[in-house]
Amino acid sequence: MARGSPLPPPPPPPPLLLLLLLLLPPPATLTSSPRISLPLGSEKRPFLSFQAGNISNYTALLLSRDGKTLYVGAREALFALNSSVSFLPGGEYQELLWSADAERKQQCSFKGKDPQRDCQNYIKILLPLNSSHLYVCGTGAFSPLCTYVNVENFTLAQDRAGSILLEDGKGRCPFDPNFKSTALVVDGELYTGTVSNFQGNDPAISRSQTLRPTKTESSLNWLQDPAFVASAYIPESLGSVEGDDDKIYFFFSETGQEFEFFDNTIVSRIARICKGDKGGERILQQRWTSFLKAQLLCSRPDDGFPFNVLQDVFMLSPNPEDWRDTLFYGVFTSQWHRGTTEGSAICVFTMKDVHRAFSGLYKEVNRETQQWYTVTYPVPTPRPGACITNSAREKKINSSLQLPDRVLNFLKDHFLMDSQVRSRLLLLQPQARYQRVAVHRVPGLHHTYDVLFLGTGDGRLHKAVSVGPKVHIIEELQIFSPGQPVQNLLLDPDRGLLYAASHAGVVQVPVANCSLYRSCGDCLLSRDPYCAWSGSSCRHISLYPREAASRPWIQDIEGANARGLCNTSLAKARISLPTVL
Secondary structure (H helix, E strand, O other): OOOOOOOOOOOOOOHHHHHHHHHOOOOHHHEOOOOEEEOOOOOOOOOEEEOOOOOOOOOEEEEOOOOOEEEEEEEOEEEEEEOOOOOOOOOOEEEEEOOOOHHHHHHHHHOOOOOOOOOOOEEEEEEEOOOOEEEEEEOOOOOOEEEEEEOOOOEEOEOOOOOEOOEEOOOOOOOOOOOOOEEEEEOOEEEEEEEOOOOOOOEEEEEEOOOOOEEOOHHHOOOOOOEEEEEEEEOOOOOOOOOOOOEEEEEEEEEOOOOOOOOOOEEEEEEEEEOOOOOOOOOOOOEOOOOEEEEEEOEOOOOOOEOOEEEEEEEEOOOHHHHHHOEEEEEEEOOOOEOOEOOEEEEEEEHHHHHHHHOOOEEEEOOOOOOEEEOOOOOOOOOOOOOOOHHHHHOOOOOHHHOOHHHHHHHHHOOEEOOOEEOEEEEEEOOOOEEEEEEEEEEOOOOEEEEEEEEEOOOEEEEEEEEOOEEEEEEEEEOOOOOOOOOEEEEEOOOOEEEEEOOOOEEEEEOOOHHHOOOHHHHHHOOOOOEEEOOOOEEEHHHOHHHHHHOOOEOOOOOOOHHHHOOHHHHHHHOOOOEEO
């Protein structure tokens, strides 16, 4: 059997070239400054906030199916907020305290952790399990715990003896509240990406809450110190002529072993597993037989400067049947800073690009030299890492338990794809460190646009619109104190609300405030897809659908042609440089 040819992916820039790249300014066509910037508490863009007593670290957000209740996970507490009432001054809300017990806190402190900072119960997982219960996990003072919340009366589930029904959270929830993790429930089964031990050096992608628990194989180094940021379920069986299975995707950054560099090179990844994976019969028992991963590439198009650290991912899918049109919006930073400010990049990936990478060639490592190579020789069949499809069923392989040993042995060492998942760079922001992203597909008067909400590390919210090859930042809002990073974003598109969470609390921000634009010129120059000029005022289109459809309202997101479309004298008076209000 011939060794694969040495065709490693393009490595990160060498030190001298990287130094030169750091000195170059970003391309002007990919940068954007907020047209309007509003300070914290500005009356021009009001929003509501929630904070309860001495509770802190509001990080987990979940919206009920009807949108009426926002569930919030914080440090040692859970909240059920009425989206219409709880954010008002004196508004009612439900609170559920869930602390780590004294013994766990004592053990945490005994092991050298800070009693106040580390030895608490930080809620990290807050998911809908079924119509009657939520599934919740917390760090449990460095001893993770999981439980169930009864939605009807907002209480912790109890066993027959009246004790709180607790489950071991190891492998489901991180020990350390500062560790990143991700989780989702698919058909009642819990899929997680986290670390599985106290030291934080045993990462795993696993499935639990099931009769078929499955995880990655630690001894095979499938994961290299990952920082998980997101996960997504794609129903790829719908409309599949091959009889393919649904997939669960995980997004993370990790140490890139395939690169030789002067420093530990971080690489952003997308990993994939099949929902129907049951593990192997003799080889890879209770381990994934479909685990594959590929590099996510986000870089400047002119010089290839890499944004290699993934911060967040938002999946935008029209509907389950159109899963092939799914887009993944990613927030990236670089481990190599430019100047004194750590900037950010927004890149978008298509489902087609993801499939192309996972359908391509594999990589393998030479155990003696630790060099990675492209596998060019024929691989076993069925294709290693693929889901069970019609072609496999024709060979009497109806589940992963029936996969041949040669396929599983190959997969153990060939879990890394040779092809990168390439992206389209939408936005470079040298003056902000984006940490979270949420995307809303908005129907304008003439076209549909993707509006991005971007949370920063210093408490700001950027609202931007993607128009062809460009992104325009419509506005910048200071929603938290400058020292408070935006830790989570959750969009309620049906009610036109965005929820943002930080250490200090949760805010409820309307997606638009069209009345801020007082003239036709301002309305058009805003490039806000939510807004249009009615002839007398700038209005939110979705609030006046009949009028917007039947009357000559004005909107121009692509050109912002205020002079041509508005009264000339008014437009001239309003056209100006970006302002700070």
